[in-house]
Amino acid sequence: MKRILTASLFGLSLATSGLAHAEPVKIGVITTLSGGGAGLGIDMRDAFQLAIKQSGNKDIELVVEDDAQKPELAVQIAEKMIQGDKVDLMTGIIWSNLAMAVVPNAVAQDIIYLSPNAGPSALAGANCNANYFNVAYQNDNFHEAMGEYANKDYKNTFILAPNYPAGKDALTGFKRYYKGTLSGEVYTQVGQTDYAAEIAQIRASGADSVYFFLPGGMGIAFMKQYAQSGVGIPVMGPSFSFDQDVLPAVGDAALGVKNSASWSPDLDNEASKAFVESFKAEYDRLPSIYAAQSWDTANLILSALSKASVKDKDAFRAALKAADFKSVRGDFAFNNNQHPIQNIYVREVVKDGDVLTNKIIATAFEKHKDAYAEQCGL
Amino acid sequence: MFTALLIEQLLNGLQLGVMLFLMAAGLTLIFGVMGLINLAHGSLYMVGAFACATIAAATGSFWLGLVASLAAAAGVGALIEVAVIRRLYDRDHLDQVLATFALILILSEGARWLFGSFPLYLDIPRQLQGAVPLPGGGQYQLYRLAIIAVGFLVAIGLYLLISKTRLGMRIRAGESDREMIAALGVDISTLYTVVFALGAALAGLAGALVGALQSVQVGMGEPVLILAFVVIVIGGIGSIKGALVGAVIVGVVDTMGRFLLPSLLALTMPAAQATTIGAALASMLIYVVMALILAFRPSGLFAAET
Incomplete structure (x- = not known):
């Protein structure tokens, strides 16, 4: 009898401890793991997985899928994750055209989506959503910073970007703060x-500087061709064309280029130093801005999970919005449209030993907010 | 200043065309001789670029890398032909497309497994760095001029090979009647392997040359492959001359469209709109040209008479 009693007590205690412990959480990660944009998605995924691993939280299950940078594929994966895997949260998308295809539909089905990179303007203003959190930036932000910084040295800039939502946001952002004239916009x-065709236009335009937003392989190709073309006027860009994922392939052609970002490997705060160190130890390479943003996304989710159950959507959204986590970017808060309020820095590409990396040389904006927040009804 | 820009853009179009020719020549040769649609041709382009980048990084010499790219692409091409492609000649085109699509996936994932997902570094050789002055006050990148020269040399070489040598005679014979030349005692399976390896080597050469300009990464071959198919459809399937003319047309039309359309549209609408619409139209332009050419010459400009 006594034995039965102990056994049942033991069983009960097991059962209750299981209850007291947080319930399982399923996070769907859709990101680009193949094709020309794979470097960005892999950094995103690696940092996310490392953050979850370090937290020691065993209740989190990740469902990672490759979108191959194709919007139609991303939509299918999202449907499968929501209907089939029954994920609680979604994250991971790098590209704005993919985010536009997936996010509005997912948040409408009451799935909370946290963006680790893409921040299209269409989701930041009137169409903001309580279920949509952008942990990275609004697309315009880095470009606004460079537009502001360019006022110092340049009067006549040639700007170019790819023809997709983030490209248009980029040039809009640059133009919002840049006071000089534009000698061309492509x-x-x-x-x-x-x-080659664009570089020929730059040469003929008589510009005194070039601003370009070309993430991933596009930027590598542009920089290599530009360096060889003999045009020779200074270039600048957002960090995406000069980050850790592309610098080794661009080579010394990138040395000295100024670029803007919310983070840099040399940013002086505890969280950032710990992040860079553990990322290097785990993967034997320096993290990119995509890795940093993804690391913050994971830590934001972890901080909210420690406060509220993911099943109680209202409480969980409030816990996310509090942004009570140690960001590698230092001070971090959410604006009313659930996009970041953060500092944007100007960095310069330098050589640290044999490795090309970035170093902060100025702060373009302190506690910068995006231009669309006012139109958001949240 | 405008003439200089125009000359520079024409050269850019020519360079793009010549690069496409290197891809399309192999593709059209393989299709013409063996009747095989090889979707994996873009992967051979990638193999060439990776081989060049790896050897150039190890030895410090771009030229050794270039040799390695030819050898690696031809080697991989011959291996694929013997292992897979040989079994496909008698199948219909759908089976060929499926099998060669599988090869794309295998080669891409293989490259990712060996080299990782991050782009490799490959720079232009020191002798070809920098730019040269153009008539009219412009400047042009020396390396691109070198690519144009290489492309035309390859075109002349292929012409001589096909019209003047015994191998070329067999290739032409294989194109018109493969049963007959087999009956005449020509070792048809070796001939096929040689033609496939030759096509692969040309793709590898294109990959290595372009890899130094762009970025060497997994999946770099597929966008070029689509353009190469457009080229051989315009030029006439199976015709090397058609591939050259088609490649130059596609290269020049694409470059000029990207450059002229936005400024032409700017005459009739606000500048901001003109740049967006112009960019969108420019990316469709080569397909419009292809449709127009096919409307008047349904089997391409220089279709082989079969």
Whole structure:
């Protein structure tokens, strides 16, 4: 009898401890793991997985899928994750055209989506959503910073970006703060690899500087061709064209280029140093801005999970919005449209030993907010 | 200043065309001789670029890398032909497309497994760095001029090979009647392997040359492959001359469209709109040209008479 009693007590205690412990959480990660944009998605995924691993939280289950940078594929994966895997949260999308295809539909089905990179303007203003959190930036932000910084040295800039939502946001952002004249404005194809025609236009335009937003392989191709073309006027860009994922392939052509970002490997705060160190130890390479943003996304989710159950949507959204986590970017808060209020820095590409990396040289904006927040009804 | 820009853009179009020719020549040769649709041709382009980048990084010499790219692409091509493609000649085109699509996936994932997902570094050789002055006050990148020269040399070489040598005679014979030349005692399976390896080597050469300009990464071959198919459809399937003319048309039309359309549209509408619409129209332009050419010459400009 006594034995039965102990056994049942033991069983009960097991059962209750199971209850007291947080319930399982399923996070769907859709990101680009193949094709020309794979470097960005892999950094995103690796940092996310590392953050979850370090937290020691065993209740989180990740469902990771490759979108191959194709919107139609991303939509299918999202449907499968929502209907089939019954995920609680979604994250991971790098590209704005994919985010536009997936996010509005997912948040309408009451799935909370946290963006680790893409921040299209269409989702930041009147169409903001309580279920949509952008942990990275609004697309315009880095470009606004560079537009502001360019006022210092340049009067006549040639700007170019790919023809997709983030490309248009980029040039809009740059123009919002840039006071000089534009000697040319060109939209290229997404995934374009040859920029000879555009470089010829830059040469003929008489510009005193070039601003370009070409993430991933596009930027590598542009920089290599530009360096060889003999045009020679200074270039600048957002961090996406000069980050850790592309610098080794661009080579010394990138040395000295100024670029803007919310984070840099040399940013002086505890969280950032710990992040860079553990990322290097785990993967034997320096993290990119995509890795940093993804690390923050994971830590934001972890902070909210420690406060509220993911099943109680209202409480969980409030816990996310509090942004009570140690960001690698230092001060971090959400604006009313659930996009970040953060500092944007100007960095310069430098050589640290044999490795090309970035170093912060100025702060373009402190506690910067995006231009669309006012139109958001949240 | 405008003439200089125009000359520069024409050269850019020519360079793009010549690069497409290197891809399309192999593709059209393989289709013409063996009747095989090879979707994996873009992967051979990638193999060439990766081989060049790896050897150039190890030895510090771009030229050794270039040799390696030819050898690696031809080697992989011959291996694929013997292992897979040989079994496909008698199947219909759907089976060929399926099998060669599988090869794309295998080669891409293989490259990712060996080299990782991050782009590799490959720079232009020191002798070809920098730009040269153009008539009219412009400047042009020396390396691109070198690519144009290589492309035309390859075109002349292929012409001589096909019209003047015994191998070329067999290739032409294989194109018109493969049963007959087999009956005449020509070792048809070796001939096929040689033609496939030759086509692969040309793709590898294109990959290595372009890899130094762009980025060497997994999946770099597929966008070029689509353009190469457009080229051989315009030029006439199976015709090397057609591939050259088609490639130059596609290269020049694409480059000029990207450059002229936005400024032409700007005459009739606000500048901001003109740049967006112009960019969108420019990306469709080569397909419009292809449709127009096919409307008047349904089997391409220089279709082989079969």
